Amino acid sequence: MFHTFSHCEKNIKLHIIEVGNKDLKHAVIFFRLDVDQFFSLIKNLSLDYFRIILVYRCETLSQDFLINDFLKGMKYLIDSLEMEDTHCILESSPNDEYKNSLYSSDLFNAITVCKKLDDLCLDTFLASYAQKNKGGIDFIEKVNIQINNTLSEGEPYLIKVAKKMRLTPRVLSKRIRSEGEEFKLLVKQKRHEKALALLKNEDVRLSDVAYTLGYTEHSAFTRAFKNWAGCSPCQFRKYLK
Template sequence: MIDNSRLQHSVLGTFLLPVAQALRLCGVDPLELADGLGIDTAKVANPDWRIPQVQFNQLMESCVEASGEEAFGLLAAQQIRPQVLHGLGLAWLASDTVYDGLRRLVRFDKLVSSASDLSLLQEDDAVIVDFGRLPGMENFQFASRDYAVGMVARMCSLALGDFIAPVRVEMERPRPQQPARWESVLSARVDFDCEHTRLYWYRADILEPLVTGDPELARANDEQTQAYLDSYLDQSTARDVVDKIVEHLPDGPPSQQQIAESLHVSNRTLQRKLKEEGTSFMDLLQETRLQLAQKYLQHPNRSVVETAYLLGFSEPSTFSRAFKRWTGIAPAEFRETAQAR
Protein backbone atom coordinates (compact mmCIF):
# COMPACT_ATOMS: atom_id res chain seq x y z
CA MET A 1 0.00 0.00 0.00
CA ILE A 2 1.36 3.42 -0.94
CA ASP A 3 1.62 6.38 1.43
CA ASN A 4 -1.35 8.25 -0.02
CA SER A 5 -0.95 11.22 2.32
CA ARG A 6 1.97 12.32 0.18
CA LEU A 7 -0.28 12.30 -2.88
CA GLN A 8 -2.93 14.62 -1.46
CA HIS A 9 -3.04 18.02 -3.05
CA SER A 10 -2.22 20.90 -0.75
CA VAL A 11 -2.23 24.69 -0.49
CA LEU A 12 0.54 26.94 0.80
CA GLY A 13 -0.04 27.29 4.55
CA THR A 14 0.56 31.05 4.61
CA PHE A 15 -2.63 31.48 2.58
CA LEU A 16 -4.43 31.15 5.90
CA LEU A 17 -3.12 34.55 7.02
CA PRO A 18 -5.27 36.65 4.62
CA VAL A 19 -8.21 34.37 5.40
CA ALA A 20 -7.77 35.03 9.12
CA GLN A 21 -7.58 38.79 8.53
CA ALA A 22 -10.78 38.70 6.44
CA LEU A 23 -12.55 36.78 9.22
CA ARG A 24 -11.55 39.41 11.75
CA LEU A 25 -12.97 42.12 9.48
CA CYS A 26 -16.23 40.18 9.52
CA GLY A 27 -16.19 39.93 13.32
CA VAL A 28 -15.37 36.21 13.37
CA ASP A 29 -12.65 34.66 15.56
CA PRO A 30 -10.34 32.84 13.06
CA LEU A 31 -8.62 30.76 15.75
CA GLU A 32 -11.90 29.35 17.03
CA LEU A 33 -13.12 28.56 13.52
CA ALA A 34 -9.84 26.89 12.51
CA ASP A 35 -9.71 24.88 15.72
CA GLY A 36 -13.20 23.56 15.04
CA LEU A 37 -11.92 22.17 11.74
CA GLY A 38 -8.85 20.59 13.31
CA ILE A 39 -6.43 23.09 11.76
CA ASP A 40 -3.37 23.82 13.89
CA THR A 41 -2.78 27.53 13.16
CA ALA A 42 0.53 27.45 15.05
CA LYS A 43 1.98 25.66 12.01
CA VAL A 44 1.67 28.86 9.96
CA ALA A 45 4.95 29.93 11.59
CA ASN A 46 6.63 27.15 9.58
CA PRO A 47 7.17 28.54 6.05
CA ASP A 48 7.17 25.02 4.58
CA TRP A 49 3.83 24.03 6.08
CA ARG A 50 1.03 23.18 3.66
CA ILE A 51 -2.64 22.53 4.34
CA PRO A 52 -4.43 19.68 2.53
CA GLN A 53 -6.62 21.08 -0.23
CA VAL A 54 -9.66 19.20 1.06
CA GLN A 55 -9.22 20.85 4.45
CA PHE A 56 -8.71 24.28 2.88
CA ASN A 57 -11.93 23.74 0.92
CA GLN A 58 -13.76 22.97 4.19
CA LEU A 59 -12.24 26.10 5.73
CA MET A 60 -13.55 28.32 2.94
CA GLU A 61 -17.01 26.77 3.29
CA SER A 62 -16.99 27.53 7.02
CA CYS A 63 -15.74 31.07 6.39
CA VAL A 64 -18.63 31.84 4.03
CA GLU A 65 -21.13 30.45 6.54
CA ALA A 66 -19.63 32.14 9.61
CA SER A 67 -19.16 35.55 7.95
CA GLY A 68 -22.40 35.57 5.98
CA GLU A 69 -20.32 36.98 3.11
CA GLU A 70 -20.85 35.08 -0.15
CA ALA A 71 -17.89 36.94 -1.68
CA PHE A 72 -15.60 35.93 1.20
CA GLY A 73 -12.98 34.53 -1.19
CA LEU A 74 -12.57 37.96 -2.80
CA LEU A 75 -12.46 39.67 0.59
CA ALA A 76 -9.67 37.33 1.71
CA ALA A 77 -7.73 37.95 -1.50
CA GLN A 78 -7.82 41.71 -0.82
CA GLN A 79 -5.78 41.06 2.36
CA ILE A 80 -2.91 39.33 0.53
CA ARG A 81 0.63 40.67 0.82
CA PRO A 82 3.47 39.48 -1.46
CA GLN A 83 5.18 37.67 1.41
CA VAL A 84 2.26 35.22 1.54
CA LEU A 85 3.57 33.76 -1.73
CA HIS A 86 7.12 33.49 -0.35
CA GLY A 87 9.82 33.87 -3.02
CA LEU A 88 7.25 33.89 -5.80
CA GLY A 89 5.62 37.02 -4.39
CA LEU A 90 8.93 38.86 -4.16
CA ALA A 91 9.98 37.73 -7.64
CA TRP A 92 6.63 38.92 -8.97
CA LEU A 93 7.20 42.41 -7.53
CA ALA A 94 10.70 42.48 -9.01
CA SER A 95 9.49 41.47 -12.49
CA ASP A 96 10.10 43.77 -15.45
CA THR A 97 6.40 43.94 -16.32
CA VAL A 98 3.06 42.73 -14.97
CA TYR A 99 3.10 40.22 -17.82
CA ASP A 100 6.43 38.81 -16.58
CA GLY A 101 4.86 38.46 -13.14
CA LEU A 102 2.00 36.45 -14.60
CA ARG A 103 4.48 34.23 -16.44
CA ARG A 104 6.22 33.55 -13.13
CA LEU A 105 2.90 32.66 -11.51
CA VAL A 106 2.13 30.13 -14.23
CA ARG A 107 5.65 28.70 -14.04
CA PHE A 108 5.50 28.26 -10.25
CA ASP A 109 1.76 27.71 -9.78
CA LYS A 110 2.32 24.41 -7.92
CA LEU A 111 3.83 26.45 -5.08
CA VAL A 112 0.44 28.03 -4.42
CA SER A 113 -1.53 24.81 -4.85
CA SER A 114 -0.22 21.46 -6.04
CA ALA A 115 -3.54 21.00 -7.88
CA SER A 116 -3.14 24.28 -9.77
CA ASP A 117 -3.51 24.10 -13.54
CA LEU A 118 -2.84 27.69 -14.65
CA SER A 119 -1.99 28.66 -18.20
CA LEU A 120 -1.30 31.94 -20.00
CA LEU A 121 -3.09 32.46 -23.31
CA GLN A 122 -3.06 35.20 -25.94
CA GLU A 123 -6.01 36.27 -28.02
CA ASP A 124 -5.79 39.26 -30.35
CA ASP A 125 -4.80 42.19 -28.11
CA ALA A 126 -5.61 40.35 -24.87
CA VAL A 127 -3.55 38.26 -22.45
CA ILE A 128 -5.57 35.66 -20.57
CA VAL A 129 -4.92 33.75 -17.35
CA ASP A 130 -6.84 30.48 -17.52
CA PHE A 131 -7.33 28.76 -14.15
CA GLY A 132 -7.75 25.30 -15.63
CA ARG A 133 -10.04 22.53 -14.49
CA LEU A 134 -11.82 22.62 -11.14
CA PRO A 135 -10.33 20.38 -8.42
CA GLY A 136 -11.89 16.91 -8.51
CA MET A 137 -13.51 16.86 -5.09
CA GLU A 138 -17.05 16.64 -3.79
CA ASN A 139 -18.66 19.79 -2.38
CA PHE A 140 -16.06 22.05 -3.95
CA GLN A 141 -16.46 25.58 -2.59
CA PHE A 142 -16.31 28.28 -5.23
CA ALA A 143 -15.03 30.67 -2.56
CA SER A 144 -11.68 28.91 -3.05
CA ARG A 145 -11.73 29.76 -6.77
CA ASP A 146 -12.82 33.34 -5.92
CA TYR A 147 -9.79 33.56 -3.64
CA ALA A 148 -7.48 32.45 -6.46
CA VAL A 149 -8.97 34.92 -8.95
CA GLY A 150 -8.81 37.76 -6.43
CA MET A 151 -5.20 36.87 -5.54
CA VAL A 152 -4.05 37.18 -9.16
CA ALA A 153 -5.86 40.49 -9.64
CA ARG A 154 -4.43 41.91 -6.40
CA MET A 155 -0.85 40.82 -7.10
CA CYS A 156 -1.00 42.49 -10.52
CA SER A 157 -2.00 45.75 -8.85
CA LEU A 158 0.69 45.42 -6.18
CA ALA A 159 3.33 44.82 -8.85
CA LEU A 160 2.19 47.87 -10.81
CA GLY A 161 1.98 50.02 -7.70
CA ASP A 162 -1.43 51.19 -8.87
CA PHE A 163 -4.78 49.57 -9.52
CA ILE A 164 -5.05 47.70 -12.80
CA ALA A 165 -8.40 46.21 -13.74
CA PRO A 166 -8.96 43.19 -15.96
CA VAL A 167 -10.88 43.84 -19.16
CA ARG A 168 -13.21 40.94 -18.50
CA VAL A 169 -13.65 38.08 -16.04
CA GLU A 170 -15.24 34.71 -16.76
CA MET A 171 -16.08 32.39 -13.88
CA GLU A 172 -17.35 28.83 -13.71
CA ARG A 173 -19.06 29.49 -10.41
CA PRO A 174 -22.87 29.74 -10.32
CA ARG A 175 -24.23 33.27 -10.43
CA PRO A 176 -24.17 34.61 -6.83
CA GLN A 177 -27.04 36.42 -5.17
CA GLN A 178 -25.16 39.73 -5.44
CA PRO A 179 -23.09 39.59 -8.64
CA ALA A 180 -22.38 43.32 -8.39
CA ARG A 181 -20.10 42.50 -5.44
CA TRP A 182 -17.73 40.63 -7.78
CA GLU A 183 -17.79 43.40 -10.38
CA SER A 184 -17.10 46.01 -7.71
CA VAL A 185 -14.09 44.21 -6.26
CA LEU A 186 -12.60 43.24 -9.62
CA SER A 187 -13.65 46.49 -11.39
CA ALA A 188 -14.61 44.52 -14.47
CA ARG A 189 -17.55 42.87 -16.11
CA VAL A 190 -17.94 39.39 -14.64
CA ASP A 191 -19.75 36.58 -16.46
CA PHE A 192 -20.85 33.59 -14.37
CA ASP A 193 -21.72 29.97 -15.23
CA CYS A 194 -18.97 29.97 -17.84
CA GLU A 195 -17.08 27.02 -19.27
CA HIS A 196 -13.77 28.40 -17.95
CA THR A 197 -12.49 30.69 -15.21
CA ARG A 198 -10.39 33.36 -16.90
CA LEU A 199 -9.01 36.85 -16.36
CA TYR A 200 -8.48 39.06 -19.44
CA TRP A 201 -6.10 42.04 -19.68
CA TYR A 202 -5.18 44.31 -22.54
CA ARG A 203 -1.67 43.33 -23.60
CA ALA A 204 -0.54 46.97 -23.71
CA ASP A 205 -1.61 47.55 -20.09
CA ILE A 206 0.55 44.74 -18.69
CA LEU A 207 3.61 45.18 -20.90
CA GLU A 208 4.55 48.60 -19.56
CA PRO A 209 8.00 48.46 -17.84
CA LEU A 210 7.79 48.58 -14.04
CA VAL A 211 9.97 51.03 -12.14
CA THR A 212 10.43 48.34 -9.45
CA GLY A 213 11.84 45.83 -11.94
CA ASP A 214 14.99 44.17 -10.57
CA PRO A 215 16.17 41.21 -12.72
CA GLU A 216 18.81 40.02 -10.24
CA LEU A 217 16.38 40.03 -7.31
CA ALA A 218 13.75 38.29 -9.42
CA ARG A 219 16.20 35.56 -10.46
CA ALA A 220 17.35 35.00 -6.88
CA ASN A 221 13.75 34.48 -5.75
CA ASP A 222 13.05 32.28 -8.77
CA GLU A 223 15.88 29.99 -7.65
CA GLN A 224 14.52 29.90 -4.11
CA THR A 225 11.03 29.04 -5.36
CA GLN A 226 12.34 26.33 -7.71
CA ALA A 227 14.38 24.78 -4.90
CA TYR A 228 11.27 24.60 -2.72
CA LEU A 229 9.26 22.98 -5.50
CA ASP A 230 12.02 20.48 -6.26
CA SER A 231 12.05 19.36 -2.63
CA TYR A 232 8.26 19.36 -2.16
CA LEU A 233 6.93 17.91 -5.39
CA ASP A 234 8.89 14.69 -5.14
CA GLN A 235 5.69 12.77 -5.76
CA SER A 236 4.49 14.84 -8.71
CA THR A 237 4.44 11.98 -11.20
CA ALA A 238 2.36 9.76 -8.94
CA ARG A 239 0.03 12.67 -8.19
CA ASP A 240 -0.43 13.37 -11.90
CA VAL A 241 -1.13 9.69 -12.55
CA VAL A 242 -3.82 9.66 -9.85
CA ASP A 243 -5.46 12.73 -11.40
CA LYS A 244 -5.56 11.03 -14.81
CA ILE A 245 -6.88 7.78 -13.36
CA VAL A 246 -9.79 9.66 -11.76
CA GLU A 247 -10.60 11.27 -15.12
CA HIS A 248 -10.60 7.93 -16.97
CA LEU A 249 -12.34 5.64 -14.45
CA PRO A 250 -15.99 6.24 -15.47
CA ASP A 251 -15.07 4.85 -18.91
CA GLY A 252 -13.41 1.78 -17.41
CA PRO A 253 -10.05 1.19 -15.72
CA PRO A 254 -7.34 2.85 -17.83
CA SER A 255 -4.18 1.06 -18.85
CA GLN A 256 -0.72 2.31 -18.00
CA GLN A 257 -0.22 3.03 -21.70
CA GLN A 258 -3.33 5.27 -21.77
CA ILE A 259 -2.13 7.25 -18.77
CA ALA A 260 1.38 7.59 -20.21
CA GLU A 261 -0.05 8.96 -23.45
CA SER A 262 -2.27 11.45 -21.59
CA LEU A 263 0.82 12.65 -19.67
CA HIS A 264 2.85 12.86 -22.92
CA VAL A 265 5.54 10.43 -21.77
CA SER A 266 6.50 6.96 -22.93
CA ASN A 267 5.21 3.91 -21.09
CA ARG A 268 8.75 3.00 -20.06
CA THR A 269 9.47 6.51 -18.74
CA LEU A 270 6.28 6.51 -16.66
CA GLN A 271 7.11 3.11 -15.22
CA ARG A 272 10.63 4.25 -14.32
CA LYS A 273 9.46 7.46 -12.64
CA LEU A 274 6.86 5.66 -10.56
CA LYS A 275 9.43 3.08 -9.50
CA GLU A 276 11.76 5.90 -8.40
CA GLU A 277 8.89 7.23 -6.25
CA GLY A 278 8.37 3.84 -4.62
CA THR A 279 5.09 2.91 -6.27
CA SER A 280 3.65 1.45 -9.47
CA PHE A 281 0.75 2.08 -11.79
CA MET A 282 -1.24 -0.89 -10.47
CA ASP A 283 -0.71 0.26 -6.87
CA LEU A 284 -2.01 3.71 -7.75
CA LEU A 285 -4.99 2.34 -9.67
CA GLN A 286 -6.06 0.09 -6.81
CA GLU A 287 -5.50 2.75 -4.14
CA THR A 288 -7.42 5.37 -6.14
CA ARG A 289 -10.35 3.02 -6.69
CA LEU A 290 -10.42 2.08 -3.01
CA GLN A 291 -10.35 5.67 -1.76
CA LEU A 292 -13.02 6.78 -4.23
CA ALA A 293 -15.16 3.76 -3.34
CA GLN A 294 -15.02 4.62 0.36
CA LYS A 295 -15.85 8.27 -0.35
CA TYR A 296 -18.73 7.47 -2.69
CA LEU A 297 -20.26 4.86 -0.36
CA GLN A 298 -20.42 7.39 2.46
CA HIS A 299 -22.68 9.58 0.34
CA PRO A 300 -26.35 8.87 1.25
CA ASN A 301 -27.62 9.34 -2.31
CA ARG A 302 -25.07 7.12 -4.05
CA SER A 303 -25.83 3.41 -4.38
CA VAL A 304 -23.42 0.49 -4.57
CA VAL A 305 -24.41 -0.03 -8.21
CA GLU A 306 -23.71 3.62 -9.15
CA THR A 307 -20.40 3.51 -7.28
CA ALA A 308 -19.35 0.40 -9.19
CA TYR A 309 -19.92 2.05 -12.56
CA LEU A 310 -18.25 5.31 -11.50
CA LEU A 311 -15.15 3.28 -10.63
CA GLY A 312 -15.08 1.60 -14.03
CA PHE A 313 -16.39 -1.85 -13.03
CA SER A 314 -18.51 -3.52 -15.71
CA GLU A 315 -20.61 -5.38 -13.12
CA PRO A 316 -21.58 -4.50 -9.51
CA SER A 317 -20.72 -8.06 -8.46
CA THR A 318 -17.15 -7.59 -9.71
CA PHE A 319 -16.87 -4.40 -7.67
CA SER A 320 -18.27 -6.11 -4.58
CA ARG A 321 -15.69 -8.88 -4.78
CA ALA A 322 -12.86 -6.39 -5.27
CA PHE A 323 -14.01 -4.17 -2.40
CA LYS A 324 -14.27 -7.14 -0.05
CA ARG A 325 -10.78 -8.24 -1.08
CA TRP A 326 -9.44 -4.74 -0.30
CA THR A 327 -11.26 -4.11 3.00
CA GLY A 328 -12.53 -7.45 4.28
CA ILE A 329 -16.20 -6.37 4.18
CA ALA A 330 -18.85 -6.00 1.48
CA PRO A 331 -19.53 -2.49 0.09
CA ALA A 332 -23.16 -2.59 1.30
CA GLU A 333 -21.97 -3.32 4.85
CA PHE A 334 -19.36 -0.54 4.66
CA ARG A 335 -22.05 1.88 3.39
CA GLU A 336 -24.46 1.05 6.23
CA THR A 337 -21.74 1.37 8.88
CA ALA A 338 -20.40 4.66 7.50
CA GLN A 339 -23.82 6.30 7.23
CA ALA A 340 -24.81 5.17 10.74
CA ARG A 341 -21.99 7.18 12.30
Protein backbone atom coordinates (compact mmCIF):
# COMPACT_ATOMS: atom_id res chain seq x y z
CA MET A 1 0.00 0.00 0.00
CA PHE A 2 1.45 3.38 -0.97
CA HIS A 3 0.39 6.87 -1.90
CA THR A 4 2.01 9.99 -3.32
CA PHE A 5 1.60 13.53 -2.10
CA SER A 6 3.44 16.85 -2.09
CA HIS A 7 4.22 19.67 0.30
CA CYS A 8 4.90 23.31 -0.62
CA GLU A 9 6.89 25.96 1.13
CA LYS A 10 7.37 29.48 -0.25
CA ASN A 11 10.03 28.57 -2.80
CA ILE A 12 10.07 24.79 -2.96
CA LYS A 13 7.75 21.84 -3.48
CA LEU A 14 8.60 18.36 -2.19
CA HIS A 15 7.25 15.33 -4.05
CA ILE A 16 6.84 12.33 -1.75
CA ILE A 17 5.91 8.64 -1.82
CA GLU A 18 4.89 6.85 1.38
CA VAL A 19 4.74 3.07 1.76
CA GLY A 20 3.41 1.06 4.69
CA ASN A 21 1.15 1.31 7.71
CA LYS A 22 0.57 4.88 8.87
CA ASP A 23 0.01 3.68 12.44
CA LEU A 24 3.64 2.61 12.80
CA LYS A 25 5.83 4.87 14.93
CA HIS A 26 9.13 4.38 13.11
CA ALA A 27 10.02 5.68 9.67
CA VAL A 28 12.90 5.60 7.22
CA ILE A 29 13.19 8.49 4.77
CA PHE A 30 15.07 8.06 1.50
CA PHE A 31 16.10 11.21 -0.29
CA ARG A 32 16.18 11.77 -4.07
CA LEU A 33 16.49 8.08 -4.94
CA ASP A 34 15.33 6.98 -8.40
CA VAL A 35 11.71 5.82 -8.05
CA ASP A 36 12.28 2.52 -9.87
CA GLN A 37 15.35 1.81 -7.72
CA PHE A 38 13.34 2.69 -4.62
CA PHE A 39 10.61 0.15 -5.34
CA SER A 40 13.20 -2.43 -6.33
CA LEU A 41 14.91 -2.02 -2.96
CA ILE A 42 11.79 -2.21 -0.80
CA LYS A 43 9.86 -4.92 -2.65
CA ASN A 44 11.26 -7.71 -0.46
CA LEU A 45 11.21 -5.78 2.82
CA SER A 46 8.89 -6.48 5.69
CA LEU A 47 6.89 -3.34 6.45
CA ASP A 48 5.81 -4.58 9.87
CA TYR A 49 8.12 -2.19 11.71
CA PHE A 50 8.93 0.76 9.44
CA ARG A 51 7.03 3.20 7.33
CA ILE A 52 9.12 3.96 4.26
CA ILE A 53 9.16 7.49 2.82
CA LEU A 54 10.80 8.65 -0.41
CA VAL A 55 11.33 12.33 -1.17
CA TYR A 56 11.97 11.79 -4.87
CA ARG A 57 11.91 15.35 -6.17
CA CYS A 58 12.57 18.86 -4.88
CA GLU A 59 10.95 21.36 -7.23
CA THR A 60 12.18 24.96 -7.01
CA LEU A 61 9.22 27.29 -7.44
CA SER A 62 11.12 30.55 -7.75
CA GLN A 63 14.62 31.90 -8.24
CA ASP A 64 14.62 32.99 -4.60
CA PHE A 65 15.13 29.44 -3.39
CA LEU A 66 16.64 29.29 0.08
CA ILE A 67 17.87 26.12 1.74
CA ASN A 68 15.83 27.13 4.79
CA ASP A 69 12.64 26.58 2.78
CA PHE A 70 13.77 23.06 2.00
CA LEU A 71 14.55 22.31 5.66
CA LYS A 72 11.22 23.81 6.74
CA GLY A 73 9.47 21.48 4.31
CA MET A 74 11.36 18.45 5.63
CA LYS A 75 10.61 19.45 9.23
CA TYR A 76 6.93 19.78 8.39
CA LEU A 77 6.98 16.30 6.83
CA ILE A 78 8.65 14.74 9.88
CA ASP A 79 6.36 16.52 12.32
CA SER A 80 3.29 15.41 10.38
CA LEU A 81 4.41 11.78 10.53
CA GLU A 82 4.21 11.87 14.34
CA MET A 83 7.04 9.37 14.68
CA GLU A 84 9.00 8.17 17.69
CA ASP A 85 12.05 7.52 15.51
CA THR A 86 12.81 8.92 12.07
CA HIS A 87 15.88 7.80 10.12
CA CYS A 88 17.28 9.08 6.85
CA ILE A 89 19.27 7.13 4.25
CA LEU A 90 21.37 9.07 1.71
CA GLU A 91 23.58 7.96 -1.13
CA SER A 92 26.96 9.64 -0.86
CA SER A 93 27.52 12.26 -3.54
CA PRO A 94 29.48 15.50 -3.36
CA ASN A 95 28.23 19.00 -4.12
CA ASP A 96 24.59 18.44 -3.26
CA GLU A 97 23.28 21.29 -1.13
CA TYR A 98 20.10 19.39 -0.27
CA LYS A 99 21.96 16.38 1.11
CA ASN A 100 24.54 18.52 2.87
CA SER A 101 21.83 20.49 4.63
CA LEU A 102 20.04 17.30 5.73
CA TYR A 103 23.27 15.83 7.02
CA SER A 104 24.11 18.91 9.06
CA SER A 105 20.57 19.28 10.45
CA ASP A 106 19.14 17.74 13.62
CA LEU A 107 15.88 16.60 12.01
CA PHE A 108 16.52 12.86 12.29
CA ASN A 109 17.37 10.37 15.00
CA ALA A 110 20.03 9.02 12.64
CA ILE A 111 21.38 9.58 9.14
CA THR A 112 23.10 6.79 7.23
CA VAL A 113 25.23 7.75 4.23
CA CYS A 114 25.78 4.84 1.83
CA LYS A 115 28.50 4.74 -0.81
CA LYS A 116 26.24 2.45 -2.85
CA LEU A 117 22.61 1.97 -1.92
CA ASP A 118 21.60 -1.62 -2.70
CA ASP A 119 19.77 -4.58 -1.17
CA LEU A 120 22.73 -5.55 0.99
CA CYS A 121 23.17 -2.05 2.36
CA LEU A 122 19.49 -1.79 3.24
CA ASP A 123 19.35 -5.26 4.80
CA THR A 124 22.35 -4.42 6.97
CA PHE A 125 20.75 -1.15 8.07
CA LEU A 126 17.43 -2.78 8.99
CA ALA A 127 19.05 -5.76 10.71
CA SER A 128 19.65 -3.62 13.77
CA TYR A 129 15.90 -3.39 14.32
CA ALA A 130 14.90 -6.98 13.59
CA GLN A 131 15.08 -8.11 17.22
CA LYS A 132 12.80 -5.43 18.60
CA ASN A 133 10.39 -7.02 21.09
CA LYS A 134 7.14 -5.89 22.62
CA GLY A 135 8.98 -4.25 25.47
CA GLY A 136 10.70 -1.85 23.09
CA ILE A 137 14.37 -1.25 22.41
CA ASP A 138 16.60 -1.00 25.48
CA PHE A 139 19.24 1.69 25.85
CA ILE A 140 22.26 -0.36 24.73
CA GLU A 141 20.33 -1.48 21.64
CA LYS A 142 19.69 2.18 20.83
CA VAL A 143 23.40 2.93 21.20
CA ASN A 144 24.24 -0.02 18.92
CA ILE A 145 21.76 1.25 16.34
CA GLN A 146 23.45 4.67 16.26
CA ILE A 147 26.91 3.08 16.09
CA ASN A 148 25.71 0.99 13.14
CA ASN A 149 24.29 4.08 11.43
CA THR A 150 27.50 6.09 11.80
CA LEU A 151 30.01 3.42 10.75
CA SER A 152 30.18 4.41 7.08
CA GLU A 153 30.76 8.05 8.12
CA GLY A 154 34.13 7.10 9.60
CA GLU A 155 35.22 6.29 13.13
CA PRO A 156 32.06 6.32 15.31
CA TYR A 157 33.41 8.52 18.10
CA LEU A 158 31.44 8.93 21.31
CA ILE A 159 30.74 12.60 20.59
CA LYS A 160 29.21 11.75 17.20
CA VAL A 161 26.92 9.04 18.60
CA ALA A 162 25.94 11.26 21.52
CA LYS A 163 24.87 14.02 19.14
CA LYS A 164 22.65 11.63 17.18
CA MET A 165 21.07 10.44 20.44
CA ARG A 166 20.66 14.06 21.57
CA LEU A 167 22.76 13.48 24.68
CA THR A 168 26.02 14.98 25.87
CA PRO A 169 29.07 12.69 25.52
CA ARG A 170 29.43 12.66 29.31
CA VAL A 171 25.83 11.54 29.90
CA LEU A 172 26.04 8.91 27.16
CA SER A 173 29.29 7.50 28.53
CA LYS A 174 27.89 7.37 32.06
CA ARG A 175 24.70 5.60 30.95
CA ILE A 176 26.66 3.03 28.95
CA ARG A 177 28.87 2.28 31.97
CA SER A 178 25.79 1.98 34.19
CA GLU A 179 24.64 -0.81 31.86
CA GLY A 180 27.95 -2.63 32.40
CA GLU A 181 29.26 -1.85 28.90
CA GLU A 182 32.03 0.23 27.32
CA PHE A 183 31.59 2.37 24.23
CA LYS A 184 34.78 1.17 22.51
CA LEU A 185 33.79 -2.47 23.03
CA LEU A 186 30.32 -1.82 21.60
CA VAL A 187 31.91 -0.31 18.49
CA LYS A 188 34.27 -3.28 18.16
CA GLN A 189 31.42 -5.78 18.48
CA LYS A 190 29.18 -3.96 15.99
CA ARG A 191 32.00 -3.77 13.44
CA HIS A 192 32.67 -7.48 13.89
CA GLU A 193 29.00 -8.41 13.41
CA LYS A 194 28.63 -6.18 10.36
CA ALA A 195 31.87 -7.47 8.82
CA LEU A 196 30.69 -11.07 9.09
CA ALA A 197 27.37 -10.18 7.44
CA LEU A 198 29.04 -8.28 4.57
CA LEU A 199 31.72 -10.89 3.90
CA LYS A 200 29.07 -13.54 3.26
CA ASN A 201 28.25 -11.73 0.01
CA GLU A 202 31.13 -12.42 -2.40
CA ASP A 203 29.96 -9.62 -4.70
CA VAL A 204 30.99 -7.03 -2.11
CA ARG A 205 34.64 -6.04 -2.46
CA LEU A 206 36.84 -6.10 0.62
CA SER A 207 37.63 -2.42 0.14
CA ASP A 208 33.89 -1.65 0.22
CA VAL A 209 33.49 -3.70 3.40
CA ALA A 210 36.29 -1.67 5.00
CA TYR A 211 34.62 1.61 3.88
CA THR A 212 31.22 0.53 5.21
CA LEU A 213 32.77 -0.25 8.59
CA GLY A 214 34.34 3.21 8.80
CA TYR A 215 37.95 2.32 8.00
CA THR A 216 39.83 4.74 5.77
CA GLU A 217 42.41 2.07 4.87
CA HIS A 218 41.86 -1.54 3.83
CA SER A 219 44.92 -2.61 5.85
CA ALA A 220 43.40 -1.26 9.08
CA PHE A 221 40.28 -3.36 8.50
CA THR A 222 42.40 -6.46 7.78
CA ARG A 223 44.34 -6.03 11.03
CA ALA A 224 41.17 -5.53 13.05
CA PHE A 225 39.47 -8.56 11.46
CA LYS A 226 42.48 -10.77 12.24
CA ASN A 227 42.16 -9.74 15.89
CA TRP A 228 38.47 -10.68 15.86
CA ALA A 229 38.49 -13.88 13.87
CA GLY A 230 42.10 -15.09 13.87
CA CYS A 231 42.31 -14.95 10.09
CA SER A 232 42.19 -12.37 7.30
CA PRO A 233 38.90 -11.35 5.62
CA CYS A 234 40.06 -13.10 2.43
CA GLN A 235 40.76 -16.33 4.33
CA PHE A 236 37.39 -16.08 6.06
CA ARG A 237 35.64 -16.00 2.68
CA LYS A 238 37.54 -19.09 1.62
CA TYR A 239 36.42 -20.88 4.77
CA LEU A 240 32.80 -19.99 3.97
CA LYS A 241 33.11 -21.78 0.65
